[in-house]
Amino acid sequence: MFGVTILGNNSALPAYDRHPTAQLVTLNEQLFLIDCGEGTQMQISRYRIRHSKIGHIFISHLHGDHYFGLIGLITSMGLLGREHPLNLYGPAPLIEIIELQLKVADTTLPFSLVFHPLEKEGLILDHPKYSVACFETKHRIPCWGFFITEKRNPRKIVRDKAIEYGIPAAFYDQLKVGEDYLTKTGEIISNELVTTPNLANSTYAFCADTKYTESIAEKVKNANLLYHETTYLKDLEERAITRFHSTTIQAANFAIKANATKLLIGHFSSKYEKLDEFLQETKAVFPNTELAIEGVSYRID
């Protein structure tokens, strides 16, 4: 299971019971939290998510609507007795703020908070089953997007065949990466006889806050699901440029450039109460678009 659940889809000012940015990526049993606006811990409770399962938190940038809820979530994890480490990725000054807030409260966390400052583009987390890379977006202050890959083995085992050829289960992991099997009698069982090609990797691109920037599309090429902000409807393109944000049409054009399978739009300005025009305008250019709605999960594969 690879998917993303929206906990906050609004821009800076909370409004109409929409909350500032926070997204929870589920990757098998792992939870990754991307951004953590004020009230995220309440949203996590509201949607009955177990925050003990969050192993990694990624903060795109240090505008408050993307991280003011982080210190509350971290201290609550501590109060609830978390003991396993929490990995935190974000702009370097983030850890200074958190450490200052813990110090004045005379609080020592009962778990290890491992901070990874974002400094250059590239892989920031690499695991046999998934990886996360970061890339720069174009915003008023330094801002990072995240590209999450669910890694699939190149081959899938055809179990009946593998049994028929007498291949021991201990060798299955090697079959999945494409190796042939050598029997005790010296016979080679070709990999193709007992496996079929697997599906390609699945990817989620979170493009954070950004003005429309085509060069970023190259960094998130072919994403299965692409999240791009649409702070404004198309008529406010001038304002979007001035404020380093994007419109519906810009997000749609970006998705075309990136060759995304599906586009997810969010970070709606609180000047808009209704969101249906966001969907109409974006779909007119990129039909496979969905609104990021709080509490809703979107499949990535």
Next chain:
Amino acid sequence: MFGVTILGNNSALPAYDRHPTAQLVTLNEQLFLIDCGEGTQMQISRYRIRHSKIGHIFISHLHGDHYFGLIGLITSMGLLGREHPLNLYGPAPLIEIIELQLKVADTTLPFSLVFHPLEKEGLILDHPKYSVACFETKHRIPCWGFFITEKRNPRKIVRDKAIEYGIPAAFYDQLKVGEDYLTKTGEIISNELVTTPNLANSTYAFCADTKYTESIAEKVKNANLLYHETTYLKDLEERAITRFHSTTIQAANFAIKANATKLLIGHFSSKYEKLDEFLQETKAVFPNTELAIEGVSYRID
């Protein structure tokens, strides 16, 4: 109109849609915010309060459940174009945290944030119609309570009499403070002829987070409304002592010592879903007690 509206009545962990501490004191047209836990700006919207009317914010101490919502509220005030000054009272390191968070966001507030560090007990705000004093409570880190007084003039004008004696309206403010009137012909109109004694001042004592400490009662003597925390029911007195918090019975005994007219209890631990036992236990010792319920306003006079 002098009253307090509860925006958050829970202790550290938000639960059961109860929020961390925040209270809004209404004093005529003035709004004072006391403490500002995470999500306070959303609570302010929920109860349709105009935060532009908040002129003074008082933060009792630097545990997160009492101030993590402050930076969000302040930046939202900025985004909404506030121009008039905001006065902030709290432990000295608070301003360092706020300034760091504004700096990393490259944000300049469009209004003046006037910080008043809490350093010693006594008056921190004095106005002809109200005053606020702070006092130390006993908590794990430095913590301040607040004593808010609505000042009343000692005398109330009997308008018919004042007109009958030909006293010009321009002299009314002097009548209210007890002065006699000297007519142009040199006759003295005694104050008692045209005024009656006014009601006494009204006071609200906010005792913040604290372990049971009798000596504090002297500092909030005769409060019309006394807010005292009851983090735990009476059976957890040992835990209350260890954690520098109070129980129902302790709050009730404190209200007796302080000779309070009415007691308001809050800061309920998230281990309790239902609150009725808090009220029962406290009322058994101090009958004129009310639960602090979110969204409810309590009159102070």
